[in-house]
Amino acid sequence: MLTQNAVTATPHFHRSFKVTASRRPEAPELSTPAGVPMSFGRNTEIYAEGETSSYVYKVVSGVVRVSKLLPDGRRQISAFHIPGEMFGFEADEVHHASAEAVGPTKVIAFKWEGVRGMEKQPANFVRELLSRTVLGLSHTQNHLLLLGRKNALERVAAFLLEMNARTGGSSILDLAMPRHDIADYLGLTLETVSRMLAELKDMGTITLESARRVHLLDKAALRALGA
Amino acid sequence: MLTQNAVTATPHFHRSFKVTASRRPEAPELSTPAGVPMSFGRNTEIYAEGETSSYVYKVVSGVVRVSKLLPDGRRQISAFHIPGEMFGFEADEVHHASAEAVGPTKVIAFKWEGVRGMEKQPANFVRELLSRTVLGLSHTQNHLLLLGRKNALERVAAFLLEMNARTGGSSILDLAMPRHDIADYLGLTLETVSRMLAELKDMGTITLESARRVHLLDKAALRALGA
DNA sequence: CGGGATATTGACTCTTATCAATGCCCGTGG
DNA sequence: CCACGGGCATTGATAAGAGTCAATATCCCG
16 A cells, blocks of 8 residues: 555766666645655655655655755765654745655655644644754754864764664664765765774774674774764 | 843853953743843853753844854854844753854843743744744755865855845845854865955955955856855 | 675875964054 | 054965775675
């Protein structure tokens, strides 16, 4: 009952990409705070910048990246969303960023037509959205500090700690995204991300079990760097 | 009826500063969506990071900067707020950034004790806050793109256009803040801001009537840069 | 067991930061 | 009214950090 309609999604990556699995479910018609499940394949678009906004989404499984592009293809990822988190709020009826599934991802879509249609929504739903939005603003302010004022090593250390904290805090961290996405989140190049991870390894604060699996040996040292 | 209580404010700037005028009014006790006027002198603190949050503020006159500091003093300004704008929302009871008056500034303070106390607020007030917050999120995402992916010249061009658009759009732009604040907003040094302004001048897209007064000669050229 | 995408590493370049000197403007006081 | 002083801004010389280009290396996935 979720995905049919195997329309090939058209993600616009800044460097050419091949879409692996790609299905873009048609959005459901109403059901206000009921929510409709949807599935997305790796690197497929959930919504695009400029597109009409009619839903907010909650991640069920997988990871979603929200990003903005410059005309020449430079990309900035503003957030990665993991299960339990919501994304897609807009003040008006247009999305001001795009959202894509990093890997195979399931979400629930809730009808939401901007702040204007708020009245029609249950009070606790509005409260939850406001709460999450303000939290998102706080996260984003931290990220501004990272992008504006931290050096490469500090950014990577902060990234590892952030992901670790959000995914449960075990000392093994499994990264869902490639270096390229990490770089576009941290305002670096993928080579620099790789070099900084190597440097952290040399310092003895992490080990790389594999490219996507990081063992955090010394979180205190990371914290001292990530500020 | 506004300011008495001439407590010397203790702004913690990353480079030492001298506080010129400094009065920090005591916050009013209740009056929910009524709002209480307050005045602040140049470079005085409106609230500090970590401080208990009980109000949201609306700028009446002057300009407010919202910023975060790293322990070593590096600073990132996340926004400048001009008259009509609101700031100071938090999801919980603590401010996650600090706010200071750039020059002499008047604001109105509204009681607001986090999202939890939302019920007590009039519906249209909540709606306005949600709307402004989501808009703020959109602005901040644009700023992430600027900090993460634009070069120095593009940042300065974007800054001039942003301020121009927000202050009415005349071709004369009066900057309320020093280079140092612009630099901390754009993630640059003040020297680089100065050099980029000189470069824009050399390109013939602006003239500098004085350090704080910029004449925008060719907004199309600025737009081509600022993306 | 390939083979393509992803990641690492190296050599070199370029942008911006840093350090430092000078200039300018504005308000204050003589 | 003019001179002085202090914050603020500009400009220059140099250095450092991250980007770019390029050559492997590694890891999944089929």
